[in-house]
Amino acid sequence: MENTSKIPSKIIEIEISIKLLEYLKRKNTIDDGMYNFCINKLLKKEELEKSKMDDDYINNIDNYKILT
Numbered sequence: 001m002e003n004t005s006k007i008p009s010k011i012i013e014i015e016i017s018i019k020l021l022e023y024l025k026r027k028n029t030i031d032d033g034m035y036n037f038c039i040n041k042l043l044k045k046e047e048l049e050k051s052k053m054d055d056d057y058i059n060n061i062d063n064y065k066i067l068t
Contacts, residue, residue, distance in 0.1 A: 001040070006058055006064065008049065008063040008064060009063065009064055009065055010049050010059070010063070011015055011049050011050065014042050014045055014046045014049070015046070016042075017038075018039060018042050021035055021038050021039060021042075035054060
């Protein structure tokens with residue numbers, strides 16, 4: 001029932017932010033406390049966005065526009 005080929009842009013932006021934080025942690029630019037705090041906030045945002053996904057949300061083209 002769920003179309004997995006469509007991923008909303010907000011989820012993509014959150015996942016990119018998580019990858020950036022992982023990179024910063026590997027390079028020792030941020031400490032563990034800040035990393036954990038930011039990752040937890042981003043994961044909660046991602047859960048919220050995923051919980052919004054229903055057929056109307058998936059079919060709305062505005063959810064797939066990436067803001068720059």
